[in-house]
Amino acid sequence: MGAGMQDFAAVERGRYLTSAADCGSCHTIPGSDHPFSGGRPIETPFGVLVAPNITPDRETGIGAWSDEEFDAAVRSGRRRDGKRLYPAMPFPYFARMTSEDVKDIRAYLSTIDPVRNPVTVNHLPFPLNQRMAMAVWDELYFTPGIFKDEPSKSKQWNRGAYLVQGPGHCGACHTPKTFLGGDESSKPLQGYTLQGWVAPDITSGQGPLAQWSRDAVAQYLKTGHNQFAAAAGLMGEVVELSTSRLTDDDVKAMATYLKDVSGPKPTADSSADAKVLTAGGAIYQDLCSACHKSDGTGVPNLIPDLTHAATVNTGDPTTVLRVILQGAQSVATDREPTGPAMPAFGWQLNDEQVSAVASYVRNHWGKAQREPTEASRSRHEVHQSEPEQDAKPK
């Protein structure tokens, strides 16, 4: 009876850590009814790997593995046959967890339905398909060792640091990488572009978080949006499957830690960049989100989904600027005689504000369009009613 209660506590703790570590995202095909059964292709700088089946199926999953073998995979990047895992499996971060943590994750995974699903993991070209090469990688980029509390910091800070550096593996996307795909350890969380997505600098240096309060960071992690931004794409998935499932105390702890991670001092240019995006995000939430939704997805058949709009995704900002300045009226059809309209904002926003909201939309949902978006020329071209007044520099 006592043992049963203990098992239950371990399984619950393991379930929580499995969310914190987002094991399900890579090890499940999105939308599949068979969580953890593998098969999702993971893009890496070198090519595609397919995440294996980690359900308790004895033949095609990890049902027959010992706890030690499981621990070696999760914290040391070793396969059952002793060969090395590719770091697409974020073991360099998971190494910060304790053996107890990993045992509890295993206890939880043992309670899910076993699924028979053989997966061929390795689709990399030669010589990257030689796992031996990973010995060099491990030597360069893998530092074993559990998370150690920083005694000069608060309990809350340390909890946040553990979650961010360990199970949360936030650096896997947010830390710049070397040409071999290893973390640039001197630049933690300073931003990286992967799979066409910008994972921004999330230090309190020059990135957007410099302007966010701790509560705004916590709100973003818990709900996927705040007054500055809404999570899309890869981060939307992280929020949905992982951070939104954490307790309020834990997201606050992560926010406390992130607000204390120092980054590069803003240079005149880069801080202007981050400030523009922050300002643009605030304008968006204020003026645009009522129709396009704070996550940009709009309303089917009525309001366009900006996360998939070609105008947002092209390198040329002209159309986005024109739509914001002039508004747009969709073509009325028989079935829908009054096509919904996009109001003009040219009379309400100055050039700087139009540029900012256009930059926000294009950076956020247009995948890595980093170049500034200049409104003044476009305003001239669309012949606003009061061009002189509007074009006046601030």
Ligand code: HEC
């Ligand atoms: C970012 C994607 C990603 C996340 C998150 C992730 N994994 Fe993996 N995992 C992989 C990939 C890809 C492989 C295969 C790597 C290889 O074979 O070199 C793998 C391999 C494994 C293996 C080895 C399985 C085998 O058959 O060799 C285990 C066990 C495992 N993961 C468990 C976990 C657990 C537990 C978590 C959460 C704590 C987790 N993974 C989170 C991508 C991920």
Ligand code: HEC
């Ligand atoms: C799989 C890659 C990935 C992982 C893992 C990841 N992020 Fe992100 N993150 C992104 C991307 C991409 C964006 C930009 C999202 C967008 O444009 O909507 C982002 C955006 C953010 C933002 C908002 C920044 C802004 O200016 O809008 C915060 C805060 C953040 N991430 C924190 C975290 C934390 C904390 C973790 C770890 C728990 C984490 N991320 C893990 C990819 C990732």
Ligand code: HEC
């Ligand atoms: C009252 C609702 C409403 C508001 C507020 C609104 N929009 Fe729109 N938006 C629309 C509609 C409806 C369309 C489609 C018009 C059409 O069919 O041409 C649209 C189209 C767009 C497009 C073009 C999308 C495509 O598919 O090519 C962009 C970009 C855009 N809006 C950005 C914004 C921005 C930025 C703001 C805030 C400054 C904003 N919208 C505010 C309703 C709105």
